[in-house]
Amino acid sequence: MNRRAPYAGPDTPARWQVSETYRHGSREIRAGDEIRIRGARGTYRFWRHVVNPPQGRRRRAIEWIDVTGGPPGVREFRAFRPDRISKVLRPRKTVDRIRTSH
Numbered sequence: 700m701n702r703r704a705p706y707a708g709p710d711t712p713a714r715w716q717v718s719e720t721y722r723h724g725s726r727e728i729r730a731g732d733e734i735r736i737r738g739a740r741g742t743y744r745f746w747r748h749v750v751n752p753p754q755g756r757r758r759r760a761i762e763w764i765d766v767t768g769g770p771p772g773v774r775e776f777r778a779f780r781p782d783r784i785s786k787v788l789r790p791r792k793t794v795d796r797i798r799t800s801h
Contacts (some may be wrong), residue, residue: 714752721748721764726787733788734766736779742788743768743777 711717719730728734728745736743743766751761762781769775 711749712751714754716750716752718748719746721745721781723781723784723787728784728787732790733768734784735786735788736766736777737783737785739769739777739779739783741768741770741773748781 721728723734730746732745733742734745746765746767748764749762753760763778764781764784765776765778767774767776769777
């Protein structure tokens with residue numbers, strides 16, 4: 700039996716517009732920032748914002764955000780529409796940040 704070669708193609712289709720930032724109101728969300736999603740339990744970490752432009756008979760662009768996280772003890776990869784973002788959480792202060800700020 701032959702082994703399959705790993706996929707070497709592009710990560711996303713060429714027509715997708717992918718960004719590691721997203722502006723939600725006055726806040727700019729960057730990759731790794733924690734957010735809450737309306738209608739979903741737990742907190743999620745923002746990964747990227749994707750826009751799939753209109754193509755063929757589809758007249759409007761399709762837009763979503765990719766996130767990881769979920770309820771406590773669960774880590775899952777999910778995608779939501781950007782209008783479901785309910786809150787952008789402040790970054791947690793870590794021991795390293797506290798030590799370097801003095």
